[in-house]
Amino acid sequence: MSKLELKPCPLCGYEPEICQSEAYIGRDGHYFIQCAACAWVFGYQTDCGGIYSTPELAAKDWNKSISAIY
Ligand SMILES: [Zn+2]
Numbered sequence: 001m002s003k004l005e006l007k008p009c010p011l012c013g014y015e016p017e018i019c020q021s022e023a024y025i026g027r028d029g030h031y032f033i034q035c036a037a038c039a040w041v042f043g044y045q046t047d048c049g050g051i052y053s054t055p056e057l058a059a060k061d062w063n064k065s066i067s068a069i070y
Pocket of ligand 1: 010011012013014035036037038039
């Protein structure tokens with residue numbers, strides 16, 4: 001599996017990771033982005049976990065959002 005390109009975290013510059021919500025591992029979807037350095041979380045909701053159906057979607061939306069910030 002090729003690694004998805006992620007823009008660095010806007011808070012600390014560390015490269016974030018694509019994660020899958022713990023309660024939903026092994027099922028479809030529930031992907032979100034998390035920065036391991038500063039614990040910034042993107043695309044996560046407390047009641048349903050990650051909001052993205054695929055890692056690709058999570059990466060795409062993250063990169064778009066970060067571009068909008070800068
Ligand atoms: Zn960070």
